[in-house]
Amino acid sequence: MYRSETVTTNNAAGTVSIRIITLILMVLLTGIFSAACGGSKTPKADPSRAGEVVETTDDAVTVIDQAGREVTVPKGAKTMALSYRVIARFLITLGEGDKIKGIGKSEEFLYVLEPGLKDAVDVGKGVPDLEAIAELKPDVYFHRATDIDGLEAVQELGIPAVGLSFEDPEEMKTALKILGSVLNKEDRVKELISYYDSRIKDDQSEADQIKDKKSAIVMGSSSSKVADGSMLQSRMIELAGGISSAKDLEASELWPTAGNEQIFKWNPDYIFITGSESARVTPEDLYNDPTWAEVTAVRDKHVYRMPAELDSWEFPGVVSVLGIDYMKSKMYPESMSEEQLQKNIDEFYQLSYGRTFTSEEIGY
Numbered sequence: 001m002y003r004s005e006t007v008t009t010n011n012a013a014g015t016v017s018i019r020i021i022t023l024i025l026m027v028l029l030t031g032i033f034s035a036a037c038g039g040s041k042t043p044k045a046d047p048s049r050a051g052e053v054v055e056t057t058d059d060a061v062t063v064i065d066q067a068g069r070e071v072t073v074p075k076g077a078k079t080m081a082l083s084y085r086v087i088a089r090f091l092i093t094l095g096e097g098d099k100i101k102g103i104g105k106s107e108e109f110l111y112v113l114e115p116g117l118k119d120a121v122d123v124g125k126g127v128p129d130l131e132a133i134a135e136l137k138p139d140v141y142f143h144r145a146t147d148i149d150g151l152e153a154v155q156e157l158g159i160p161a162v163g164l165s166f167e168d169p170e171e172m173k174t175a176l177k178i179l180g181s182v183l184n185k186e187d188r189v190k191e192l193i194s195y196y197d198s199r200i201k202d203d204q205s206e207a208d209q210i211k212d213k214k215s216a217i218v219m220g221s222s223s224s225k226v227a228d229g230s231m232l233q234s235r236m237i238e239l240a241g242g243i244s245s246a247k248d249l250e251a252s253e254l255w256p257t258a259g260n261e262q263i264f265k266w267n268p269d270y271i272f273i274t275g276s277e278s279a280r281v282t283p284e285d286l287y288n289d290p291t292w293a294e295v296t297a298v299r300d301k302h303v304y305r306m307p308a309e310l311d312s313w314e315f316p317g318v319v320s321v322l323g324i325d326y327m328k329s330k331m332y333p334e335s336m337s338e339e340q341l342q343k344n345i346d347e348f349y350q351l352s353y354g355r356t357f358t359s360e361e362i363g364y
Contacts, residue, residue, distance in 0.1 A: 051174045053181050063181050066145035066174060067163030073182040074160070077139035083124040084144040085110070086166055088117070089317060090176065091142075093192065093352045094185045102136045104129075109310040109362065113353055128154050140182065166316040168232055169200070192318055195351060199321040200239065203328075206335065207241040214331045215243045216270035216297075217263065218306070218314070220255035221278040223286065226263070228256050232316050233274070233323075240327035241335075242270065264295060270331055271297040275306035275314060304330055309363025322348055326364075 054062040054070055062072040081102030082088060088110050091097055097114035102123035110117050123132045123141075128150045133141060134157050141154045145163035154161040162182065164175040173193050180189030217226050218233035227233035229247035231254065237244040245266035249258055255274075271286070273279055283303040292298045306314050306323060313323035325344050328336040345364075346356045 051177045061182055063178055065163040065178060066165040066171065067148050067151060069151065069163060071160050071162050073140050073162065075184065077183065079138040080140050080142065081123045081133060081136055081138040082142040083126060083128050084142070087142045087164060090179060094179060094183060094188055096183055102133065102138055130154070130157065133157060133159065168316065172317055196318045196321065203239040203324055207239055210241040210332070213241060213243050214269040215245045215266065216272060216331065217245050217266065217268045219271055219273045219281060221276065221280055223281045224257050224259050225255045226258045232320060233314055236314065236320060236324050236327060239324045240331060242327065242331055267295055268297050269302060271303040272327060273303065273305045275312045302330065307364030311362050318352065319348065
């Protein structure tokens with residue numbers, strides 16, 4: 001469905017119709033031209049080679065994205081668009097936020113980091129709006145790697161479309177490397193990855209030294225959903241020195257349903273509730289529900305919602321180091337004081353965005 005669904009005058013309707021017909025013809029002609037040149041599809045590559053730079057010229061760089069596609073991006077791109085808002089933080093961290101001229105769903109924290117995003121064109125929330133993207137015609141379009149059809153559709157408009165994924169630490173680092181290559185930000189990317197790897201190495205070393213480990217789960221949008229062993233949140237518990245009770249839960253989906261009875265059997269020492277906007281359960285809900293009264297985490301008042309309200313610390317990015325710190329501060333306050341937590345928070349935001357935030361500003 002097109003963004004403009006209704007018009008109020010015949011002249012307006014005629015203008016919209018002509019514009020839509022023109023765009024459709026442009027897409028069709030692009031497809032015909034591409035087919036005459038040997039096909040419109042982006043060259044495929046081995047997904048295991050994601051992040052590899054295939055070719056660099058004076059004008060462009062060709063990389064293998066995380067959808068396993070070879071994509072050629074012009075150097076010095078001045079305009080960018082994305083329908084997958086996760087990518088926006090990474091672009092801002094790399095100093096490219098002012099070039100984002102099209103974005104789908106946004107949020108208040110992104111406006112704080114890059115006020116110009118308020119004027120960005122809506123190019124589709126989660127899926128590309130081909131009409132809007134064709135009108136904007138950015139130098140490069142970034143999207144989630146799993147939507148190959150969407151990436152190819154944008155590519156057929158003559159716009160380089162790069163697929164990225166951030167679901168686990170290794171994917172996140174690969175995505176950063178791809179962005180570094182296509183945006184000429186390799187040194188900045190190395191700085192961020194070095195910081196992340198150093199922090200994770202220290203966390204693992206400290207976790208290995210803990211003898212009496214606490215058990216924990218991260219609860220999803222409802223009290224029966226949890227992060228299983230394949231998810232970042234489960235790994236965060238382990239890096240904070242805990243035991244992820246749901247690590248071995250068999251799951252075929254993100255945030256699988258374990259069921260309350262299973263959680264009661266696990267009887268975790270700590271319960272962390274996802275800070276996602278989709279979460280419908282609060283610590284108070286569990287504290288006030290008598291069926292949860294015998295669960296150790298509830299009985300001992302060790303149920304916490306993950307911070308921060310404006311900038312999620314369980315986000316699949318470098319910021320997850322703060323989520324690990326937060327878990328550690330609750331499970332082992334003797335090893336992560338409030339003062340040390342604040343120091344780490346300031347260090348991260350200064351490195352990522354060149355400024356710090358108070359707890360009131362981002363909500364933690």
